[in-house]
Each structure stands twice: as structure tokens, then as C-alpha cells.
Amino acid sequence: MDAMTFILFGSTGDLAKRKIFPALFNLYLEGKLPRSFSLIGLGRKPYTDAEFKTYVELSLQTFSRSRPNELLMQEFLRFFRYQDIDVTKKEGFRELLNIVLEQEKELDIPENRMFYLSVAPEFFQTIAANIKESGLATAIGWKRLIIEKPFGKDLISARELNDKLVQTFEENEIYRIDHYLGKPMVQNLETLVSDNPILKALWNNRYIANVQITAAETVGVEDRAGYYDKAGAIRDMFQNHMLQLLMMIAIHQMAHSPDIPIGTRKSHILKSLRPLSKENAALDVVRGQYEAGEIGGNAVAGYREEHGVGATSMADTFVAARLWIDDPHWSGVPFYIRTGKRMREKSTRIVVEFKDPQQHASSSRKRTTSPNLLTIQINPDEKITLQLNGKNVLKSGETKPVYMDFSQSSVHMPEAYELLIYDALRGDDTFFARWEETESAWEWVEPLLEAFEENVLPLELYPSGSYGPETSCRLLSEQGFHWWHDEQEEKEQRRLLVI
Numbered sequence: 001m002d003a004m005t006f007i008l009f010g011s012t013g014d015l016a017k018r019k020i021f022p023a024l025f026n027l028y029l030e031g032k033l034p035r036s037f038s039l040i041g042l043g044r045k046p047y048t049d050a051e052f053k054t055y056v057e058l059s060l061q062t063f064s065r066s067r068p069n070e071l072l073m074q075e076f077l078r079f080f081r082y083q084d085i086d087v088t089k090k091e092g093f094r095e096l097l098n099i100v101l102e103q104e105k106e107l108d109i110p111e112n113r114m115f116y117l118s119v120a121p122e123f124f125q126t127i128a129a130n131i132k133e134s135g136l137a138t139a140i141g142w143k144r145l146i147i148e149k150p151f152g153k154d155l156i157s158a159r160e161l162n163d164k165l166v167q168t169f170e171e172n173e174i175y176r177i178d179h180y181l182g183k184p185m186v187q188n189l190e191t192l193v194s195d196n197p198i199l200k201a202l203w204n205n206r207y208i209a210n211v212q213i214t215a216a217e218t219v220g221v222e223d224r225a226g227y228y229d230k231a232g233a234i235r236d237m238f239q240n241h242m243l244q245l246l247m248m249i250a251i252h253q254m255a256h257s258p259d260i261p262i263g264t265r266k267s268h269i270l271k272s273l274r275p276l277s278k279e280n281a282a283l284d285v286v287r288g289q290y291e292a293g294e295i296g297g298n299a300v301a302g303y304r305e306e307h308g309v310g311a312t313s314m315a316d317t318f319v320a321a322r323l324w325i326d327d328p329h330w331s332g333v334p335f336y337i338r339t340g341k342r343m344r345e346k347s348t349r350i351v352v353e354f355k356d357p358q359q360h361a362s363s364s365r366k367r368t369t370s371p372n373l374l375t376i377q378i379n380p381d382e383k384i385t386l387q388l389n390g391k392n393v394l395k396s397g398e399t400k401p402v403y404m405d406f407s408q409s410s411v412h413m414p415e416a417y418e419l420l421i422y423d424a425l426r427g428d429d430t431f432f433a434r435w436e437e438t439e440s441a442w443e444w445v446e447p448l449l450e451a452f453e454e455n456v457l458p459l460e461l462y463p464s465g466s467y468g469p470e471t472s473c474r475l476l477s478e479q480g481f482h483w484w485h486d487e488q489e490e491k492e493q494r495r496l497l498v499i
Ligand code: NAD
Pocket: 009, 010, 011, 012, 013, 014, 015, 016, 042, 043, 044, 045, 085, 086, 087, 088, 117, 118, 119, 120, 121, 148, 149, 150
């Protein structure tokens, strides 16, 4: 890997402390950082280099998945430096250039520069402009930009931001982080289908009845009300993470052109999504907000009673939608997506429900078996479960569901940020959101933002600890389906039924 300088804006913030430093350290331990590696931390705090190193040490001791050994930690921190900066002022960037040049010279590092913007989004454009203006971007080696979400708050602001960024960085130099794409199970999705002929053969509208994508949290808004109350679940989860999961599960080799890159195939999915209109959004979308309720036996407050939230807030903490991909491969297969806070279970997973060909051959035949389900659990555990039907010899041979589980041990699993930062350092953008995808996602979501804003779509209240508004079940029941909730719970229910 190329030697380079890692320039981290927002190095004293929450994300750097919890994710970025531990990720870099674990890459270092695994020999995945270049031998010559210099890091320049930037932030508002007036740290000296020594204070900054102590701060990073503390972050590693608290958040690193591998136990930090003192010696290795000191070795890792050797080439860390710190500069306090106000990114809205140009002078700081000239000073930064001097430090970068000094380090490059001292450590004999070519002018390869990775800029990481772990700061509030209102600074993204200013920083990119100041990087250009100061001369930091005119390096002889490569330059890259890693940028955190949110990428805009709607289609117009996302386009404005992108127009500004591309004045300093080319599209192929911009790495837009969607940390869901860094989760090992999500990175596994394409291989799971394309390298397993059993699944590959069934991965189309002939055999798949529907696909359900869930990202449910038990936590509420916590201390993020300032941001969340304006963003809601639609911007915080749906436009980015949920649509990325949809793309990753639905990508397929296009007929007659097997070597099309993953990014193009992902964009094809979004571009094939049937558009929704603001006026008819209520037919396919449900938005909700949590009320007081119980989670794990404890009483919890409703969203409007949370600290920093107004008593009349109309922010969505739950969104469910039915989507159709109008291409020959998926035509007729509904994709159901739901995401919410203060839900009954914490789980991110994709359930693929297979068709029962016999049932379709003769609709008068009563269904006696459960559908085959492929459940891909992404969080909190990583696991793939296949639900099949087997004969229950204890109960006069009737059919009952049996399960095949494949679990990945999470102890040594790299964290999403490790995988993503490593890819960006190598110049591999496979698991980053490209502009084409980001723009198409905003385009699709835009009518929903308007429908939410203008209250064309009712805001349905749901008790904390539930599966969200009851009406989200209608999205599926109209095609004769229902949500598959936590697979363990289903298993238990079935066990009770069959014993
Ligand atoms: P934070 O508020 O904890 O940290 C902000 C950082 O920006 C600090 O280092 C601060 O010194 C610096 N900063 C603020 N104003 C500045 C200025 N004028 N000049 C220079 N530096 C300035 O924020 P965070 O939670 O670390 O989030 C950083 C980014 O990552 C945001 O874009 C956020 O949306 C995104 N993000 C964060 C998380 C998370 O878990 N924290 C998750 C996903 C995305």
C-alpha cells in the first residue's frame, strides 16, 4: 500500500474517538497500514501533539476491539500530529499545508493525501474549497476524500454539495461513507448469491415471492434530537442505509453482460424503482412516531417527551414502504422496507420469502407448509438461516419448519470502519456510495419528503416496544404476505404450535 498522510478533520469528535482511531489501530496491528503513515489530527481544541496522543490512547483503550498493547500503541502514535483549526478561516489551511509538507519531507512520504471529513455537514463545502485554495490538493501523488453522512438533506442540497466537492476532487477521488456497506454481512451479499449456484438459480421473480428489509432499533432519539428532529427516519436511515441494503440484495448480473461493475448494477436497481408521487405516497408508505411504552420491561417516554423535542413535533421515527423494481428480473416482486426507533426488537436483517410453486399451480389448494425463508441477519449478530420444511415424526408425520443456521463468529470480525478505511486507502470504491446512487436515492425519496413536509401522509403514533404502526402490515397483506419478525421468536412460536 502507498505511503500517505491521513488528514483527519474532526479528530476530537465522537466518531473519531469511537470508530476512526480504533479502526486505524486495528489496521495497523494487522499490517494493513503503509509502513510510512503520518496522521494529522484537526479540531477546535487547543491540544499539543502530546495531549492529542494521550487522547487517542484513551480512545483505543476504551473502544478498540483488540486489546491495545502499550508498546504497539506508542509505535502506532509515533507519527501523529495535531493542529487546532477553524475550518471557516483560510489561514489554518496554509499552516496545515506547511505541516503536511514538513511531515512528508521528514518521513520521506510521497504526496499521497487522504482527507477525512468527520465534521458537521455544514463544513463539507468550506473545507473542500479551502483545501483547493490552500494548495493542499495540488499534490504530485494521489488525493482522496472520505466524507461522512449526511450527504445533503434533499435532492437540491445534495446536488449543490456535490457540485462544490467536484471543484476540488474528481468523482473517483470521493469516498462517501455509508457504514452499512462496511458491515461484513452486507459485503458478503453479492458473493452469497453469485457464488452459490443454488441461490443464483432461484434469485429472480420466478422463485422469490417478496423481500423484507428491516432495520429496527430499541433505542429512542437519545441525545441526537437537534439533528434527528429535522432529519427523521426518512433521511437518517431510509434514503441512505435502507436503499443501500435494497441495492445490495437486489443487484444481479445483467443478461448478456456479465462483467458490469457492481456500482453500475446498483445504480440500475435504483433507476428501475417505480417512482412514487407525493399525492399517492400513502398507498405505499407508512410513517410513524413512537409514543410512550415499554422496552424490555422498562417504561420509556414518547418521542415528543424526549429532551430537545417539541410537544408538537411531526418528525418520523418509523418509515415502512413497498417498492417495486420494474425490470424483467424483479418485476412483480414486492420489496418491503421498514426502519424504526423504539421497536420491540433490535435487528437489521433481510428476509427473502420463496414462492410455493404448488400453491401457485392450484390456488384452491390449502397451504399446509411454511414458505422457505432465507434470513440474512446483519445486526446484532451476523447469521444466515434457511427455513425449510421437514416431516415431524412425533406428530403423525405432519410437516414442520426446520432451520439451517450459518453463524459468523463476531469476536474477530473487523468493524465496518476498518473495512471501509482500508478500501479507501487502497483506492477500492466498491463499498462506497457513488454520486449516481446518492442522487438517484434522493430523487426517489424527494416526493416522500414533500408528502411528509406537507402532511399529505398521516403521522401514525405507535407504542414504544411494538413493531411500529399496525398499518404497515397492510402494505404486505395486500399481496397476501405478512412481516417476518425476529426469526427466533417465530421459531419459538412454531415450537409451541407443533409440540
Ligand atoms: P462531533 O460534534 O462529536 O465532533 C465534531 C468535530 O468537528 C470536533 O472534532 C470539533 O472540534 C470539530 N469542529 C467543529 N467545528 C469546527 C470548526 N469550525 N473548525 C474545525 N473543526 C471543527 O461530531 P461527530 O459525532 O464526530 O460527527 C462527525 C461527522 O460524522 C458528522 O458529519 C456526523 O454526521 C457524522 N457521523 C457521525 C456518527 C457518530 O456515530 N458520531 C455516525 C455517522 C455519521
